[in-house]
Amino acid sequence: MAQLSLRGIKKRFRTTDVLHGIDLEIGDREFVVFVGPSGCGKSTLLRLIAGLDPITDGQFFLNGKLMNEVAPSRRGIAMVFQSYALYPHMDVYENMAFGARLMGLDKPEVERRIAEAARMLRLDELLQRKPRELSGGQRQRVAIGRALVRKPDVFLLDEPLSNLDAALRSEVRLEIARLHREIGGTMIYVTHDQVEAMTLADKIVVMNAGRIEQVGSPRELYESPANTFVATFIGSPRMSLVDVTREGNRLNVPDGGSLALDALPQVPALKLGLRPDAVSLHRGGGEGFEAQVVYTEYLGDNAYVYVRLADGTVLAARTAPNDAFAPDAPVRVTLAPGAAHFFSAEDGRRLVP
CATH class of the missing domain: 2.40.50.140 (Nucleic acid-binding proteins)
Incomplete structure (x- = not known):
């Protein structure tokens, strides 16, 4: 179970205000996509949820517990970055095992979790390969698998497909959608690609200049945009x-x-x-x-x-x-x-x- 509540979240870097009071509720097992143009604050908001950056003002609750001062490693949250961030000297198995070992899990449990993640992500035949021997799509699946092995309450994915070509983007997008259905976890996904948002999300959060413009299902945003920004951002070709x-x-x-x-x-x-x-x-x-x-x-x-x-x-x-x-x-x-x-x-x- 993972329910998130963001109340009046603000973020300031020195004298620059990046987020201007974000209020958002995310339900258990939802697939939520933050979408918006570059610089709108969506990745910053994701980093605040992960605990990688401190919140300037406001409160973040996870399952009713205030998380503002909780260390990232103790939040039960795993993050998949835009860059795969794999260790080049480790094979796929070791990359996936690294985080689980830091959690103090014994060897049989680590092996069980890796086998389960490898099956879900179709990585069984690749466990002994180094990252340089993998395609872009395979590397991204390894990065997702590394997060999956930790069995977090919340998955955060920060533009995970942006480094892939069009064919691979479509392939890995299907993998992510299937994975969400299979594990049933709460996922928050950041992208500037409205097609990814429309095809993956249960709920889309449209952001612009550090503010939320509209929250709703893909159908709601397409058929009843709240303003001209949402109207012209959602849909291809644009309205x-x-x-x-x-x-x-x-x-x-x-x-x-x-x-x-x-x-x-x-x-x-x-x-x-x-x-x-x-x-x-x-x-x-x-x-x-x-x-x-x-x-x-x-x-x-x-x-x-x-x-x-x-x-x-x-x-x-x-x-x-x-x-x-x-x-x-x-x-x-x-x-x-x-x-x-x-x-x-x-x-x-x-x-x-």
Whole structure:
């Protein structure tokens, strides 16, 4: 069992405030992902949980116990770093055994735990190899196995896939998801890759400039982003934002056409958020925003056509792979019913019609 509670957590390095009062609850067996751009404070928060850096202000509780002054080795937390941090002169077995021996475990227990971790991570045939004889994906699995052998209450993973190529990232991501299901532990995973966050997390914590922007499931964040930052960070391709004005039930782009929608927020100016699946492109005249094709990304099973509106905003539209749109061709943009998102033009918060 591992329940974490962070209350008013702040971190300051000399005169620089990095975290500005983080409040967060993490439940037992949850897979939580901290996501955000570089420099937002997500790795710093992870290090505070691990005890590697002191908390400037606020309180961190683990299973109801205040942990602020508890040494890292006594917190029941294991951390997997971005760099594998394996000992090059030790083989895989010795790398995995090192931490367990420091815990004072006897030899039979160490061997049992290593055998169990090696089975879970498919490392059985690699135990006698040195790190230099392993691929990047295998090294990362060894680093995870070293943490697993300690049987911690909480696993912390700090961008563990960032040094891997695309194929290995996908492979190790599946291993991590399977491992969480098998051991049922509480995992906190840091990444700047929103695809990793969407595919792995039970709960995503979106961070920006040392603050939490929104906490929720992948579906909640994708379908109901709290503000424009979350809206444009979650989803690939990213959500496009269009500055529009409202007149009755119509939205207008300056010098670029208009569109009628059934339900609109009752404000004169707002930002219209559009995901690629919400956008439809049409040739010829009729209602819609006027646009011009910029280019097309062909992805095999589908394609993304990028178009530029009259005000210069670029939108992405998901289309069938055989639906060709020539560069510079004029098109009209319409929206799928109920697929538009609305945000305040002043502060970017979500607006509900």
